[in-house]
Amino acid sequence: MLIFVNGEERCINDSLTVDALLENLGYAGKRVAVEVNQEIIPRSQYTQTQLKDNDRVEVVRAIGGG
Numbered sequence: 001m002l003i004f005v006n007g008e009e010r011c012i013n014d015s016l017t018v019d020a021l022l023e024n025l026g027y028a029g030k031r032v033a034v035e036v037n038q039e040i041i042p043r044s045q046y047t048q049t050q051l052k053d054n055d056r057v058e059v060v061r062a063i064g065g066g
Contacts, residue, residue, distance in 0.1 A: 019046040031062040
Protein backbone atom coordinates (compact mmCIF):
# COMPACT_ATOMS: atom_id res chain seq x y z
CA MET A 1 0.00 0.00 0.00
CA LEU A 2 1.24 3.49 -0.82
CA ILE A 3 0.98 6.48 1.53
CA PHE A 4 2.65 9.88 1.62
CA VAL A 5 4.50 10.97 4.77
CA ASN A 6 5.53 14.63 4.86
CA GLY A 7 5.24 14.67 1.07
CA GLU A 8 7.36 11.53 0.45
CA GLU A 9 5.97 8.28 -0.96
CA ARG A 10 6.25 5.23 1.30
CA CYS A 11 5.17 1.63 0.77
CA ILE A 12 3.75 0.21 3.99
CA ASN A 13 2.05 -2.87 5.41
CA ASP A 14 -1.71 -2.89 4.84
CA SER A 15 -2.53 -3.07 8.56
CA LEU A 16 -0.39 -0.17 9.80
CA THR A 17 -1.81 2.22 12.40
CA VAL A 18 -0.65 5.77 13.08
CA ASP A 19 1.04 4.48 16.25
CA ALA A 20 2.93 1.77 14.32
CA LEU A 21 3.94 4.27 11.63
CA LEU A 22 5.39 6.60 14.25
CA GLU A 23 7.35 3.71 15.73
CA ASN A 24 8.69 2.76 12.28
CA LEU A 25 9.73 6.38 11.67
CA GLY A 26 11.57 6.61 15.00
CA TYR A 27 9.06 8.95 16.66
CA ALA A 28 7.85 6.51 19.35
CA GLY A 29 7.68 8.32 22.70
CA LYS A 30 8.43 11.72 21.15
CA ARG A 31 6.15 14.72 21.17
CA VAL A 32 4.60 14.93 17.73
CA ALA A 33 1.40 16.09 16.08
CA VAL A 34 -0.09 13.91 13.34
CA GLU A 35 -2.46 14.88 10.57
CA VAL A 36 -4.02 12.35 8.18
CA ASN A 37 -5.68 13.77 5.07
CA GLN A 38 -5.74 17.26 6.62
CA GLU A 39 -7.41 16.05 9.83
CA ILE A 40 -5.53 16.20 13.13
CA ILE A 41 -5.50 12.84 14.87
CA PRO A 42 -5.67 13.01 18.69
CA ARG A 43 -2.90 11.05 20.43
CA SER A 44 -5.59 8.91 22.10
CA GLN A 45 -6.60 7.62 18.63
CA TYR A 46 -3.13 6.73 17.28
CA THR A 47 -3.56 3.01 18.05
CA GLN A 48 -7.04 2.85 16.51
CA THR A 49 -6.43 4.91 13.36
CA GLN A 50 -5.68 2.59 10.43
CA LEU A 51 -3.87 4.06 7.45
CA LYS A 52 -5.33 3.45 3.99
CA ASP A 53 -3.95 3.49 0.47
CA ASN A 54 -3.04 7.01 -0.72
CA ASP A 55 -3.41 8.58 2.75
CA ARG A 56 -1.44 11.77 3.21
CA VAL A 57 0.21 11.91 6.63
CA GLU A 58 1.98 14.92 8.09
CA VAL A 59 4.12 14.44 11.21
CA VAL A 60 5.33 17.53 13.04
CA ARG A 61 7.81 17.13 15.86
CA ALA A 62 7.69 19.55 18.82
CA ILE A 63 11.08 21.08 19.51
CA GLY A 64 11.68 23.08 22.67
CA GLY A 65 13.98 26.01 22.87
CA GLY A 66 14.29 29.51 24.02
